[in-house]
Amino acid sequence: MSTWRRLDTVVAAVALALLAALAVVLWRGDRVSVRIVRTAPAAGAEAAATAPVVIEFGQRMNTASVEDSFSIEPAVDGQFVWNANTLYFMPSQPWRVGQGYTVTLAAGAQGQLAHELLQDVSFSFEVRPAGVAFLRLAHSGYTLWAAPDLQTEPVQFSPDDGVFDFAVASDGEGLIFSVINEQSGVDLWTVSREGGDAHILLECGVDRCFAPSERAGRIAYTRVLAPMTPAEPYGPPRVWLLDLASGATVRLHADSQKIGFGPSWSPDGQRLAYFDGGNGRLVVLDMLTGEEIYIPTLAGVVGSWSPDSQYMLFFDTLLIEGKPLNQVYRANFSTHDVLPFFDPQPTDADYSGPVISPNGEWVALKVRDLDDLSSEQLWILPPDGAFAMVAVEESGYLYSRYQWRSDSQALLYHRFQLGSADSDPSLWLWERSSGASHLLARDANQPLWLP
Amino acid sequence: MKRVFNTLSILGLAVLGVALVLFLQNWMSGTVALPGQFFTFTTIFLGIFIEAAPFLLLGTLASGLVEVFFRKEAIQRIMPRNRFVGALAGGLLGFVFPVCECGVVPLTRRLFRKGMAPAMGVAFLLASPVLNPIVILSTFAAYGWGLVLWLRIGLSLAIAVSTGLIFAVEEQPERLLRPRSLSLAPIRGASLDLAVPVYPGSLGSRVRRALSIAGEEFFEMGRYLIIGSMLAAALQAVVPQGALLALGSGPLLSVLVMMLLAVLLSICSTVDAFVSLAFVGTFTTGSILSFLVFGPMVDIKNILLYMQVFRRRTVLYMVIVPALMVILATVFINLNLGI
Numbered sequence: 001m002s003t004w005r006r007l008d009t010v011v012a013a014v015a016l017a018l019l020a021a022l023a024v025v026l027w028r029g030d031r032v033s034v035r036i037v038r039t040a041p042a043a044g045a046e047a048a049a050t051a052p053v054v055i056e057f058g059q060r061m062n063t064a065s066v067e068d069s070f071s072i073e074p075a076v077d078g079q080f081v082w083n084a085n086t087l088y089f090m091p092s093q094p095w096r097v098g099q100g101y102t103v104t105l106a107a108g109a110q111g112q113l114a115h116e117l118l119q120d121v122s123f124s125f126e127v128r129p130a131g132v133a134f135l136r137l138a139h140s141g142y143t144l145w146a147a148p149d150l151q152t153e154p155v156q157f158s159p160d161d162g163v164f165d166f167a168v169a170s171d172g173e174g175l176i177f178s179v180i181n182e183q184s185g186v187d188l189w190t191v192s193r194e195g196g197d198a199h200i201l202l203e204c205g206v207d208r209c210f211a212p213s214e215r216a217g218r219i220a221y222t223r224v225l226a227p228m229t230p231a232e233p234y235g236p237p238r239v240w241l242l243d244l245a246s247g248a249t250v251r252l253h254a255d256s257q258k259i260g261f262g263p264s265w266s267p268d269g270q271r272l273a274y275f276d277g278g279n280g281r282l283v284v285l286d287m288l289t290g291e292e293i294y295i296p297t298l299a300g301v302v303g304s305w306s307p308d309s310q311y312m313l314f315f316d317t318l319l320i321e322g323k324p325l326n327q328v329y330r331a332n333f334s335t336h337d338v339l340p341f342f343d344p345q346p347t348d349a350d351y352s353g354p355v356i357s358p359n360g361e362w363v364a365l366k367v368r369d370l371d372d373l374s375s376e377q378l379w380i381l382p383p384d385g386a387f388a389m390v391a392v393e394e395s396g397y398l399y400s401r402y403q404w405r406s407d408s409q410a411l412l413y414h415r416f417q418l419g420s421a422d423s424d425p426s427l428w429l430w431e432r433s434s435g436a437s438h439l440l441a442r443d444a445n446q447p448l449w450l451p
Numbered sequence: 452m453k454r455v456f457n458t459l460s461i462l463g464l465a466v467l468g469v470a471l472v473l474f475l476q477n478w479m480s481g482t483v484a485l486p487g488q489f490f491t492f493t494t495i496f497l498g499i500f501i502e503a504a505p506f507l508l509l510g511t512l513a514s515g516l517v518e519v520f521f522r523k524e525a526i527q528r529i530m531p532r533n534r535f536v537g538a539l540a541g542g543l544l545g546f547v548f549p550v551c552e553c554g555v556v557p558l559t560r561r562l563f564r565k566g567m568a569p570a571m572g573v574a575f576l577l578a579s580p581v582l583n584p585i586v587i588l589s590t591f592a593a594y595g596w597g598l599v600l601w602l603r604i605g606l607s608l609a610i611a612v613s614t615g616l617i618f619a620v621e622e623q624p625e626r627l628l629r630p631r632s633l634s635l636a637p638i639r640g641a642s643l644d645l646a647v648p649v650y651p652g653s654l655g656s657r658v659r660r661a662l663s664i665a666g667e668e669f670f671e672m673g674r675y676l677i678i679g680s681m682l683a684a685a686l687q688a689v690v691p692q693g694a695l696l697a698l699g700s701g702p703l704l705s706v707l708v709m710m711l712l713a714v715l716l717s718i719c720s721t722v723d724a725f726v727s728l729a730f731v732g733t734f735t736t737g738s739i740l741s742f743l744v745f746g747p748m749v750d751i752k753n754i755l756l757y758m759q760v761f762r763r764r765t766v767l768y769m770v771i772v773p774a775l776m777v778i779l780a781t782v783f784i785n786l787n788l789g790i
Contacts, residue, residue: 007621011768014617018775022782026703031787060732113735114702114785 033118034059034111037085039103040171046128048172048451049094049406052216053103055121056086060112063087069109069117073102079268079309081216084245088216090268092307094358094406094451095127130406131193131450133175134414134427135163136443144177146450147441148193150429154441157195165446167212170265172451176201176219178210186210188221188242193450202242202249208234215265217244220252220272222261237261239274252285264302266309271333273302273312282314284333295331295338303331304355304363306383310334313341313354313363326352328365342385353400356383357408364391364402364411374418378402378411378430391430392437396420401447409433412440414447472689488688496684500677502719503553503752507676508669510554514561515665519657527566534570538615541571542608545579551720552580552747553676556756557668563760569624574615576757577773580720580747581607590743593724598790599736599743603724606744610776617772618765627765675759679752683717686751690715702785705738706778713746720747737785745777 035058041047053072066087067080078091095101102124109117133146134154144158144166158177164186166177173193178186186208191198201219202209206226213220219242225235236259239252252258252272260274260283273284275297282295282302295314303314311332318325328341328351341354350368357363360383367377376398381388391411392399402413411430417423427440427447441447531537548558559567559576567575580586581603590600621627652660698708709730718726727742749770757766784790 010617010620011772014772015775018779022779025779025783025786029786112700113705
């Protein structure tokens with residue numbers, strides 16, 4: 001039975017032929033190429049100064065291979081963030097307004113499974129100047145308004161009133177806002193940068209979803225679950241995540257005992273900070289490792305991220321001789337230490353709301369004389385606090401929501417008068433070059449740059 | 452019989468050896484309790500066996516009915532004379548006998564005895580676990596009317612027919628089959644004169660005879676199903692699936708890993724499409740197709756069942772030839788089709 005038969009010969013020949021054909025197929029290699037689903041900013045379009053470069057692939061990629069093949073002309077530093085098949089390049093500093101950039105992904109970038117990029121992919125974009133968005137009080141609540149650039153008149157973006165708060169998408173192409181619905185819950189909506197296509201992003205029913213913060217295709221938001229019966233109070237707030245590509249939303253922590261609100265992404269999208277009111281602390285969560293850093297504070301707001309995401313300036317409320325006093329601190333995520341911003345800590349005034357400029361060279365903060373709580377000053381100082389200059393000071397006015405322009409040369413801020421029935425909340429722009437402020441919009445609240 | 456029990460003994464010892472290794476591994480780490488892998492093993496074993504047993508029963512029932520109700524010359528009359536047509540007909544016979552990979556073995560053995568040509572029989576054996584209405588519907592439920600479904604059907608048919616045609620060169624079918632497969636005693640006291648109706652008598656008595664044949668055959672083949680399921684379970688308990696999947700990158704390696712996984716998992720073709728959904732996005736379409744096409748043709752329990760019908764060399768060819776064809780086709784898909 002062990003003699004060599006015709007069948008053995010045929011099987012051997014077929015096997016050899018199949019192996020030869022397989023060798024040819026492997027030798028010819030990949031003939032398909034990695035598919036690029038989309039790139040952003042759109043080729044030839046104007047982009048926000050804060051926009052990440054986005055490349056979505058048709059499959060899982062070898063991240064190191066893609067990052068090695070990635071280049072930008074003129075060269076800029078930045079961080080790579082991956083969300084499934086999508087690469088986000090976050091520039092360390094905002095793009096320069098008016099400058100053109102060309103992004104190239106060189107051939108050879110490899111997929112994890114089978115294919116590689118067979119040809120260079122290249123696209124260019126130019127950076128546009130920023131506009132501004134804000135809330136305006138209507139009959140029974142706030143409406144969302146925006147001006148895509150500072151030369152045009154603002155127009156209403158939200159279909160109706162009832163807007164609770166809003167955020168601007170990191171690519172500047174849209175706004176995300178929360179709106180009270182008919183069930184007394186709060187939904188998340190989105191609207192394009194030009195004000196069109198306003199629609200619900202996340203229906204929350206009787207739950208309340210608000211305080212969105214977007215980075216790398218993920219929105220972190222605060223969600224308060226509705227009680228089982230109307231007689232019961234609403235539950236504690238928790239941080240949730242919404243994936244924009246899939247529409248899936250999940251609680252940030254599986255552990256329902258972890259509560260928090262007001263999430264804020266780090267500029268590189270790797271960390272998420274929120275305030276844990278139950279324990280009186282900020283929680284900074286590393287999204288890659290799951291490591292949590294706790295920063296005790298009673299202020300109830302997340303601080304300002306440094307451009308490299310390595311430290312945060314925040315303020316805490318202390319009790320000095322029975323009186324509350326705000327002081328500024330620096331939390332370093334590399335060394336895990338929290339140090340006073342000023343050394344020694346001054347106790348003659350109240351310092352709060354530090355905001356770091358996009359280039360990391362300046363800090364704006366609010367100073368209030370302990371003897372005159374009805375007036376505030378906006379100070380500008382370097383990150384080491386070595387010296388300070390007063391940027392804005394008007395008797396009887398308070399300031400909030402101040403934030404740097406992408407070139408770190410101007411400050412947008414909200415001004416209102418305390419104790420006045422006709423306080424006229426308004427938006428102003430302070431420019432470093434002139435040291436002067438000018439009015440941008442009246443009857444406006446909670447402003448944000450619209451890059 | 453002696454050789455069969457030798458094979459069984461070797462396989463039984465192999466399973467016991469694996470269990471012993473697991474126990475010693477645990478004992479050396481200072482625990483005398485049964486290792487966790489043992490419970491994994493029993494769970495997987497029961498899962499595979501319970502899933503496959505009904506289909507084996509279905510196959511043996513079909514085999515019994517064929518034995519009792521179909522005469523050899525009647526079957527030979529409708530067999531295609533042309534080898535290619537015969538192989539193609541064998542590939543599509545699953546639509547007449549919708550049996551999965553466990554049930555098809557006893558039925559094929561019975562059809563060989565009734566005079567089915569090797570090309571047709573091999574094509575039927577390899578194709579019918581996929582080319583039957585149940586599996587096509589389950590694949591549709593998992594993937595919809597997309598390329599995965601059509602490629603699964605097309606590749607399974609093409610590979611089964613091609614393999615069948617290779618076996619058609621063997622002019623003497625008995626050289627492919629174990630002698631016992633051809634001289635299979637239908638039932639005690641039955642006539643072996645195949646020119647006359649095999650089992651005269653009333654319909655009720657013929658059905659009883661068919662059931663009796665099916666019962667005997669079920670217990671005969673069932674032993675090998677148990678051993679095959681135990682082997683598959685033992686290998687899954689020892690070889691972590693995660694470690695295997697971690698290797699699965701690249702156009703060729705991902706295909707090889709998925710084929711190996713299909714062999715180890717030994718999942719019935721009626722449900723394998725749903726299992727493979729877990730790998731979508733992690734593995735290429737080509738490698739998922741290799742899982743869906745090769746798994747129903749060859750897995751651990753199948754090989755043991757094949758060995759009850761075919762000679763060892765035939766079984767070896769029935770594994771190697773489809774494996775090479777699946778590798779070639781799915782690597783080609785990986786590198787040349789953007790799906």
